[in-house]
Amino acid sequence: QKEVEQNSGPLSVPEGAIASLNCTYSDRGSQSFFWYRQYSGKSPELIMFIYSNGDKEDGRFTAQLNKASQYVSLLIRDSQPSDSATYLCAVNERGRRALTFGSGTRLQVQP
Amino acid sequence: SQTIHQWPATLVQPVGSPLSLECTVEGTSNPNLYWYRQAAGRGLQLLFYSVGIGQISSEVPQNLSASRPQDRQFILSSKKLLLSDSGFYLCAWSDRTGGLETQYFGPGTRLLVL
Numbered sequence: 001q002k003e004v005e006q007n008s009g010p011l012s013v014p015e016g017a018i019a020s021l022n023c024t025y026s027d028r029g030s031q032s033f034f035w036y037r038q039y040s041g042k043s044p045e046l047i048m049f050i051y052s053n054g055d056k057e058d059g060r061f062t063a064q065l066n067k068a069s070q071y072v073s074l075l076i077r078d079s080q081p082s083d084s085a086t087y088l089c090a091v092n093e094r095g096r097r098a099l100t101f102g103s104g105t106r107l108q109v110q111p
Numbered sequence: 112s113q114t115i116h117q118w119p120a121t122l123v124q125p126v127g128s129p130l131s132l133e134c135t136v137e138g139t140s141n142p143n144l145y146w147y148r149q150a151a152g153r154g155l156q157l158l159f160y161s162v163g164i165g166q167i168s169s170e171v172p173q174n175l176s177a178s179r180p181q182d183r184q185f186i187l188s189s190k191k192l193l194l195s196d197s198g199f200y201l202c203a204w205s206d207r208t209g210g211l212e213t214q215y216f217g218p219g220t221r222l223l224v225l
Contacts, residue, residue: 043201044216088155098145
């Protein structure tokens with residue numbers, strides 16, 4: 001079973017700071033990468049995806065992908081208390097239809 | 112726009128009882144459908160996925176089964192629940208736009224087996 005690893009946290013940042021969430025994956029053939037946000041007791045919601053090396057920006061969120069290092073990250077600028085949630089990294093491994101999920105990083109944004 | 116429904120939202124069942132969870136998708140046709148389970152404080156475990164009516168692939172051997180009787184309906188079942196079946200059950204559908212499998216989740220069913 002291929003693996004997707006995330007630090008479980010909690011990652012605590014002050015309001016207005018940049019939160020940096022990291023994810024590593026073991027399958028070098030992985031093709032696309034997703035970040036989901038999951039509030040306590042709720043289902044995951046898609047934030048963004050990335051499939052090319054480099055950065056992809058969407059509002060306050062930036063996804064970064066480095067396939068050579070098998071590393072994907074999510075930056076949240078101007079963090080707000082409403083960003084407090086668990087962030088799940090997911091990977092679409094080559095030859096596999098379903099996504100492989102990490103166990104998530106819990107983010108706490110302190111007012 | 113596409114929507115995905117799951118019911119019931121919560122369920123408390125005794126050990127040994129049967130289970131049926133339902134998932135339906137609106138606004139799309141021929142989606143890939145998935146069942147995941149999330150244990151408390153854990154990541155998502157893929158249970159089943161389906162690429163079409165009657166086509167089910169199982170990821171993990173267990174006492175659960177899945178069926179897809181209609182294009183946009185996916186059912187998760189068990190004949191006899193175990194304590195270890197407790198968890199948050201999530202149905203998801205995927206959009207193959209541009210060759211990218213992007214998964215969207217339903218609201219989930221929280222199951223407690225006593």
